[in-house]
Amino acid sequence: MEEDRVDAANRDFFGIILQKLCNSAIAILSAKEAMCAMIVGLLIVRFVIVRKKDDRPPGPWPWPIVGNLPSLVGGQLPHVSLFQLSKSFGDLMFLRLGCVPCVVISSAEMAKEVFTMNDQNASSRGQGMFVEIMTGYQSLSAAPYGPHWRHLRKICSAELFSQKRVAAYQIARTEEMHELLKAIFDASREKSVINLRESLTVMSRNNMTRMLLKKRYFVRNDEGSVQQGQRLDHLMSLIFEQAATFIISDFVPYLLFATKLSGYEKKLRKTRQDSFDVCAAMIGLEKHRQRKGCESRDYVPDFVDLLMSMPSEDRSDGLSDETITFVMLDMLIAGSETTAITIEWALAELLRAPDLLKQAQAELDSVISQDRPVQEADLEQLPYLQAIVKETFRLHPAVPLGLPREFIEPCQLAGYKFPAKTRLILNLWAIHRDPNAYDRPHEFDPNRFLQHPEINVLNYCHYQLMPFGAGRRICPGLTLAVLIVTSTLAHLLHSFDWYSEKSNQNPEDLNMSESSGLTTPRKNALLLTAKPRKSPSYFEMLL
Numbered sequence: 001m002e003e004d005r006v007d008a009a010n011r012d013f014f015g016i017i018l019q020k021l022c023n024s025a026i027a028i029l030s031a032k033e034a035m036c037a038m039i040v041g042l043l044i045v046r047f048v049i050v051r052k053k054d055d056r057p058p059g060p061w062p063w064p065i066v067g068n069l070p071s072l073v074g075g076q077l078p079h080v081s082l083f084q085l086s087k088s089f090g091d092l093m094f095l096r097l098g099c100v101p102c103v104v105i106s107s108a109e110m111a112k113e114v115f116t117m118n119d120q121n122a123s124s125r126g127q128g129m130f131v132e133i134m135t136g137y138q139s140l141s142a143a144p145y146g147p148h149w150r151h152l153r154k155i156c157s158a159e160l161f162s163q164k165r166v167a168a169y170q171i172a173r174t175e176e177m178h179e180l181l182k183a184i185f186d187a188s189r190e191k192s193v194i195n196l197r198e199s200l201t202v203m204s205r206n207n208m209t210r211m212l213l214k215k216r217y218f219v220r221n222d223e224g225s226v227q228q229g230q231r232l233d234h235l236m237s238l239i240f241e242q243a244a245t246f247i248i249s250d251f252v253p254y255l256l257f258a259t260k261l262s263g264y265e266k267k268l269r270k271t272r273q274d275s276f277d278v279c280a281a282m283i284g285l286e287k288h289r290q291r292k293g294c295e296s297r298d299y300v301p302d303f304v305d306l307l308m309s310m311p312s313e314d315r316s317d318g319l320s321d322e323t324i325t326f327v328m329l330d331m332l333i334a335g336s337e338t339t340a341i342t343i344e345w346a347l348a349e350l351l352r353a354p355d356l357l358k359q360a361q362a363e364l365d366s367v368i369s370q371d372r373p374v375q376e377a378d379l380e381q382l383p384y385l386q387a388i389v390k391e392t393f394r395l396h397p398a399v400p401l402g403l404p405r406e407f408i409e410p411c412q413l414a415g416y417k418f419p420a421k422t423r424l425i426l427n428l429w430a431i432h433r434d435p436n437a438y439d440r441p442h443e444f445d446p447n448r449f450l451q452h453p454e455i456n457v458l459n460y461c462h463y464q465l466m467p468f469g470a471g472r473r474i475c476p477g478l479t480l481a482v483l484i485v486t487s488t489l490a491h492l493l494h495s496f497d498w499y500s501e502k503s504n505q506n507p508e509d510l511n512m513s514e515s516s517g518l519t520t521p522r523k524n525a526l527l528l529t530a531k532p533r534k535s536p537s538y539f540e541m542l543l
């Protein structure tokens with residue numbers, strides 16, 4: 001009430017001044033000139049006084065029609081552009097993206113305010129042509145906050161990501177890891193160059209298909225399986241490319257004709273159909289259906305069986321084939337690229353800092369005897385390795401801007417008011433470089449987490465380290481992801497010494513550029529050679 005009164009008084013005050021200005025102007029100027037002066041005056045009222053009344057946080061001046069979109073497209077990577085802008089406008093910044101109001105968070109303190117005061121309200125996802133056509137908002141990651149999302153999230157949390165389920169797949173993970181170590185050992189004997197990202201992606205995908213379908217899907221040297229892998233690779237790169245494509249009509253709806261003319265929508269519909277077909281064949285939707293009710297006694301149901309037996313959220317029917325397929329695709333996409341990217345970044349950082357690499361190996365050697373491989377149970381005793389993983393998550397969050405969020409209802413942040421449907425961008429990349437939270441924030445220094453072991457990605461109240469997002473929509477795969485990243489890095493460092501492919505390169509000259517998209521892999525895949533730290537018999541006895 002008080003604020004409204006002050007607002008009204010301000011308006012009256014400015015109104016009176018404007019009127020006086022107009023009267024004096026009319027007195028001294030001709031009618032034509034007075035008209036010009038009035039227009040200028042009205043523009044000042046519109047853009048200065050009314051804007052003030054809007055009560056928005058600072059942000060760059062928006063261009064007509066497109067608003068601040070030019071700040072995000074073209075030029076630097078979007079998370080870097082937003083980080084630079086936040087240096088001028090602050091950790092709570094307002095942008096107008098076409099017609100869409102948007103607030104950008106760039107500090108731990110502001111992130112804390114979002115998630116402690118507005119978590120539920122900030123838990124919906126933004127809409128757009130890509131997710132609409134690709135998933136019909138049916139998948140877990142794209143569904144708006146509501147009964148459908150809550151139902152899927154509950155099923156996935158209990159049946160895929162609970163501690164019990166993650167522990168149940170330990171043997172499968174170990175087998176996949178040993179397969180990777182043997183492949184690297186073979187490559188090292190032939191002195192071949194290793195593209196680590198490729199090998200890690202195959203391992204991560206097998207980890208996922210073993211959890212989802214109880215079988216490994218990508219077998220080296222098996223022609224059918226290699227072809228299947230290539231089809232999926234092609235599809236995934238198309239999906240990532242189309243997800244990252246800028247679609248003007250998502251922000252300026254009356255430019256839909258331009259999106260249609262560009263052919264994007266047509267291409268997207270084709271990708272959607274191909275994804276559905278490839279994924280439905282891979283998960284064997286039809287086979288599962290035929291088998292239902294006549295399984296042999298030793299048949300162990302997989303996650304698809306479970307989804308098929310689940311009612312829909314309103315219990316009126318079962319989950320649709322579309323929902324099942326897109327939940328599976330969601331897991332495959334979210335679960336394989338992200339972990340592979342992170343491990344590749346960790347190794348790149350260590351190659352640039354050989355002392356840190358040696359320190360990690362010394363810790364591994366002191367905890368694990370020479371003649372046996374790392375086990376998941378060892379990881380708790382490796383604080384230095386854990387600090388390296390945290391520092392990698394900090395400097396290289398795999399999804400730097402998180403997934404797009406939207407306020408369900410009008411809300412207030414730091415005293416500013418935002419209407420419903422305001423987009424919320426959490427710039428995780430910037431939050432992790434917040435100078436109030438970290439000294440020398442751009443440096444890779446695992447020791448910072450040795451001094452503060454309590455800062456933990458698994459602890460939901462440390463907003464200065466949130467590579468998995470936060471709140472209700474936090475990544476459900478985070479425990480599994482941390483386990484896979486830490487354990488893989490432990491194996492790679494325990495079993496091998498690593499060298500850049502270019503043997504005469506100064507470690508500090510290793511190119512650390514990021515590539516653009518929904519995720520941030522290295523721009524150049526890390527090409528390495530490996531030298532075994534163990535005898536050939538060690539690799540022979542692996543599973």
Ligand code: HEM
Pocket residue numbers: 140141142153330331334335336338339342397398399402403405467468469470472473474475476477478480481485
């Ligand atoms: C290094 C590994 C990973 C990183 C950095 C990562 C990061 C993220 C981030 C930032 C989000 C958005 C959260 C938000 O809106 O606040 C997300 C969502 C999600 N992630 Fe992950 N993720 C990783 C691994 C995984 C794995 C292994 C899985 C599954 C097997 C997974 C499944 C998902 C799903 C399904 C969502 C959507 C959740 C929802 O909307 O309710 N992620 N992830």
